[in-house]
Amino acid sequence: MFLINCPYCGERDQSEFTAGGEAHIVRPKQPTELSDDQWAEFLFMRKNIKGVQLERWNHAHGCRKWFNMVRDTSNDKIHAVYKMGEKPPIK
Amino acid sequence: MLNFNTPIMDTKEFSEIKISEIEPILKINLRGKNRDFVTKIGKELSIITPVDPNTSSSNEKLNLLWLSPDEWLIYSNEKIDLNGANFLEDKLYNEISKVNLGSITNVTDHWIMINLSGTKIFELLSADCPFNFNSFKNSKGAVVQTLVNHIDVVIHNKNINNVNLFVRRSFTNHLWSWLNDGASRL
Amino acid sequence: MSKNLRITNNKFIDQTSRISFKFDGKTLYGFKGDTLASALLANNIHLVGRSFKYHRPRGIMACGSEEPNAIVQVGNDASMTEPNTRATEIELYEGLEASSQNCWPSVNFDIGAINNFFSPLIPAAFYYKTFMWPANFWKLYEYFIRKSAGLGKSPTEPDKDIYDHRYLHCDVLVVGGGVSGIMAAKTAAKNKLNTVLIDDKNILGGTTLFQKNECFKINNSYSSDWLKKEIETLNSLKNLTIKTRTSLAAYHSYNYLLARENLTDHLCLNEKKDKIRQRLWKIRAKKVVIATGAMERPLIFNNNDRPGIILSSSIKKYIDYYGVKCGQKVSLFTNNDSAYETAISLNNNGVIVNSVIDIRDKTNSLIVKQAEKLGIKIHWKSSVVNTNGYKKINSIEIMKLSDNGTAVVGKKIKEECDCLAISGGWTPRVHLFTQSGGKLKFRNEDNVFLPDKTDLDQISIGSCNGDFELDEVIENSVNLINKFLKVNNNDYVNLEIISSKEIDKKNIWLLPSDKPLGKTKPFLDFQNDSTANDVKLALREGFKSIEHVKRYTTTGMATDQGKLSNMHALGIIAETAGVKMGELGTTTFRPPYTPLTFGAIVGRNIGEFFDITRRTPMHDWHVEKKAEFENVGQWKRAWYYPINNENMNEAVQRESKAARDSAGILDASTLGKIDIQGSDTSEFLNRVYTNAWSKLEIGKCRYGLMLNEDGMVYDDGVTTRLSENHYLMTTTTGGAANVLSKLEDYLQTEWPELDVYLTSVTDHYGTVSICGPNSKKILSKVIPDLDLSDKEFPHMSFKNALIDNIKCRVMRISFTGEHSYEINIQSSYAKSVWEKCFDAGKEFNITPYGTETMHLLRAEKGFIIAGQDTDGTMTPVDLQMDWIISKKKYDFIGKRSLYRSDTIREDRKQLVGLLTEDPKEILEEGAQIVAETNKQPIEMLGHVTSSYFSPNLNKSIALAVVKNGKKLKGQKMFVPMKDKTISVTITDTVFLDKENKRLNA
């Protein structure tokens, strides 16, 4: 079980959180302008990185805030967390 | 006249632990983002709005708990007027919600408040709660939202070995019997 | 018990309290403090089991968790019996009953032993090479293989014991209560660190606790006496928690560890009762100190598995700690100094020590000299080439080793003995370290893997870190601990330590015999019966990787997880393949360290607490009325209300009819309710629902459909505009939580600019739904001063009202097609309001109905249930709800997906109605629909999603999804069942009151 440092509440057990997948996949502002391929890219295609990945987490059973995490998927090491809308800290 | 029913309305005593559901008290959920909201709340309730995570502030009438950067919970110390007339809620609603400063929602019956007191209450909770109570124990007024036996709860540290635990009404019977079962084994 | 096997002057065993126990039905006696193993040995019982494959007689071989042979069944009560328990770990208690496993009829006469004669036919993995002919016979072969496999027997009745969990957060966790662990715990606690020390034994001190040897002294007293004083000082430290009988099961990342505390296994039966048997500690430690010590290795030589062949250090513990002689005439076989400690202990306790067979050339360490002084005979540079005795060793054969150690030379000496001590050196217990993700390094001089790199805040100290000599242990541990804890504890500097140093090291993984390898049985994995020959066979057949060899030969996969065998397997592989052991790498040690009961892992989360149960405010009323309940998510919902033992169908028919003929009442409290406030709410609703919301008037309600971004229907519900910027959204019961977090997600991440606030009020309101032609009359009795005229209070609108001065919200909405109202009131009053409505309705025969009737009534109207009529592949268009998709709106969640090449197809599966040719015939939900039955393979066009007999239409009706269904209205189709084919006609989805007259009836 990870120990996750919620940017709002501090260090909490992983069981209080839910994972939200890859971060910074912005919902297209004008979906109707996109081709089926471009839309599929947004909907389904993922980098699924082995290594340092930026991802979304939600402190679902705490403050209910979404935030971003820099995590190495090859060893589950969490390098940093940062609030929504913030730039990822340098890895 | 309508009857008032809560899930438990009971007190159970064990060695070094007492668990009881507290009489109906007013609970209001507040949400708002900007500074005006925060100051307004403080003014209306004549209480300092806690902005530090996991903290609360109280006066003789009310407790105001931090839930998130844009969410707070008010609960009153004394029983609510069972006739439903509820001035504080209306006042806040008009002063805040109506003018789009934020949202005011009565959650009196959304949450049930259970008081836990005694020297072993944290052992009881730790049977299935991942939160580290080591420093929480000793900090009066501290607030934590976490899971107990997989149920969302808000815990407010009233005093040494005395906490108020808020659980959603529909989960109350389940959590109550889990707490009793655990307490009977300590 | 045979007196002559017990030493009387022993401090650890309370020889005044005699304990009786049973083994294989025979009543025996031991003492308080014994383990089952020590008690058996004291009774001169060595033979305790049969091996997995060849059923060879096997005896106790060790004294701890690494024991491979003495695996017994404890208890014979159907609910309390426990298989595969290590006799070396069972603390003796009055009334203990244990029996040997994997033998029939008895451990002394075991039919299965015949396998031993066929052993040449069943080398490693033989089963992959045979049992293939005739093809269909595998079932039969397998039946016998299964019967002969397996060790103990599973209980056949539910466990009566209780298990529990507890989270524990500490600054420092110390695992292992030996010398170095105790030093670490003391240092940490003295420096105000909140410290926990755990040990799997019932007493701290490890092996030093009973070390009384001139060669190991601290400040002029025996190391054991020094340690006892140290242990005493621990009790005075208030920051220190000590947990004995607690074994570390798993070490996960982020210093999250699981430890199992045994609370009652050592108690006699009546003391166990009603107590928690085991507690699983879920530990979060800032820092972890691993001080788990080392395990002695066996030696691999021909017939090294006979009862009476025991690890040297275990024999020492049995005599020095338990006061039990493992034999009367003992020989010792070693490649290192530690066996001499055992020889000396035995000698000092009056056991005849035949000789020590040492594979090394003469060595002159302190301890060896002492042994020689005592006149103990030593065969230098020699090896045991064979052992004799079937159920108990009775002699060994000794030969000289050639200079390179690959062969034996000279003449064979036979030595009579009733016990052989073996010592192949030491293996640090690095299991926890590797579990935690740590990387190992290899030390060549004594062939050990040692902790190297780790990401976690942890250290390993003492012999699990490769320090085997007493002085090393103390000096290195002190430094490591101080550095790790950033403290400076001087308690352990300038101690006067005497410690015999091992000078010469020599190791031969597979000891040579005078016979060719193929004719010998040098066992590696004693429990799984795999030999060095098996490993060599695997290599011959091209299995290179250690993991391959392990899986092919099953070496290291027994219940001891290869604690004794892994190193030798690696050694032999490295030797045979000609690679360095360090490069070969080790197999991964997986949790748990020792087998962990399911009960402990699950704790109290069984039965009532298996999953959360949610109740509505009216729950007790439903119970009083003998309602049957349906699980909907975690909710308990009234399913139907049988009266004078109706079955479900009868009850539902009655309820449905009553609801349409007069009045029905439903508990709708489980619907999700979200209070939405903020100036951008209507824009927000526009984005999350498919239809338009900007024009919804205050006081009006509207039905909305929510999609996933993939365009498929996700949830639905009615949302009410309470005031300018204040709405109440309802969701499905099952969808409530997901919808709220999905909406929060969009607000926080995609649309932070919107001024919208969501607050769940699901539990704040109880919802009483009354429907039917008389619902209006009933409501007017409950709320007299509310104008219920269609003009003032039309369908799809809401009113604030007071019931006995309590505020409530009344919505006029309908999920049944009937004229109906939903009263939302604070949960505390909901039951009371429910009863009030019920009483008011009595004169109209108001009938409580449950979810089943609700489903029937809505089906008559063709209303969908998200999740039943949709399965994550249905778009609103497929549901023939095109009308709910706003053409004007630029975007909403899932809109774009509706225009992909597949989703715009005209002939997708679409929701339709079905009528059976025979109106009495009720279709089975899930049944498939086809156009033709004769052509093969039959093409399935869709399936039945909802099906009922409608008492109001007096015929069976169904909803279904059918390929291109829209265009097929009126067409005949077939529903092929196992035993018959049912003809149906595709119809419109609305079966009753197409004109919606009843809404305003």
Place this chain on the structure above:
Amino acid sequence: MKNKYSIFSLIKNAFTDHENWQRAWRDPLPKKEYDAVIVGGGGHGLATAFYLAKKHNMKNIAVVEKSWIGGGNTGRNTTIIRSNYLWDASAGLYDHALKIWEGLSQELNYNVMFSQRGVMNLAHNLQDVRDLKRRTHANRLNGIDAVWLNTQEVKKFCPIINTSPDIRYPVLGGTLQRRAGTARHDAVAWGYARGADAMGVDIIQNCEVKGIKRNGDSVEGVETTKGFIKTKKIGVVAAGHSSVIANMADIKLPLESKPLQALVSEPVKPIIDTVVMSNAVHAYVSQSDKGELVIGAGTDSYVSYTQRGSHDVVEGTLKAILELYPIFSRMKMLRQWGGIVDICPDASPIISKTHIKGLYFNCGWGTGGFKATPGSGDLFAHTIANDEPHKLNADFNINRFVSGDLVDEHGAAAVAH
């Protein structure tokens, strides 16, 4: 040709103390060039190579494995084999595999211990019942053996299940596929390896792919830790690591790789002689020939390439096990481990060409790939050899995520192992 395995060969070799067994497969160095290179030496990859050689006469091919063959999910799964899937496409695919399983030991002359002890899927709520009945009807019409059992029949077929109506989620019935069962996972990899090797396929272990060499829109070869290997066809069967290889060829796949955990108990005498699965409470259990209870847990919700998962997943599964089998409370967990599974949004696999000529992907098997091993290999071999999908895997193309024509098995919860 290798020496044939049989009881007679065992006896023969017994006389020579088993000194003369031949290697099960060679340990070759990679050649400069192959007609095709299969990336990934798991069951699916080895089967692909076996059928390329056997049915399409492509014998100059190599399987490159970064570690040891069968060491990935092949050797880490709970070995459940069944074909009772909902959608026609899935049913076709998995039953094709099941038919091959039925003769596989003989085809490979290697006992893969395919044990048709039946697989039962339990229903615990009314929607479960609808979904499972829907599946049963579809299976029957697709010619797949599947029957619906009521609660009593469930109890009869597996007496140790707690079918009391008083438990939290009572058993409301279930489906049974008798042809389904389990097999010995290692044997599958080893049997295919031995068979492929015998036909000349080079199996190259400890050979990690470091790059995919492309010339515009077609492949030219793979860079490996054992040097560059020239080839015109690359079949990627890398399971959890599919995205890693895809990123080398810079194409994106609709995959997420997550840890899936499993565990075994200590071995006991036979106590459960079928496979029981329950999606609603999430418990899967069978008993191996060795006597261990083999229990499948769930996946974590986050991407991870560590073969370790969260403890709460294991706790959650054992909770469900004890709910259904309270007699197992005193059984002990012997070993727990994790595998990395690559999951598609619709819980169905991809066996497909890509827009890059000569680059083929076989991935997205999620938690249920083992059962498909022989079929997957056979169809992927066909796809590679003919540069065209077989009709049985045509629907499992990558393009379905663009068109929206998914094979959504979530509906019937076929995400199970």
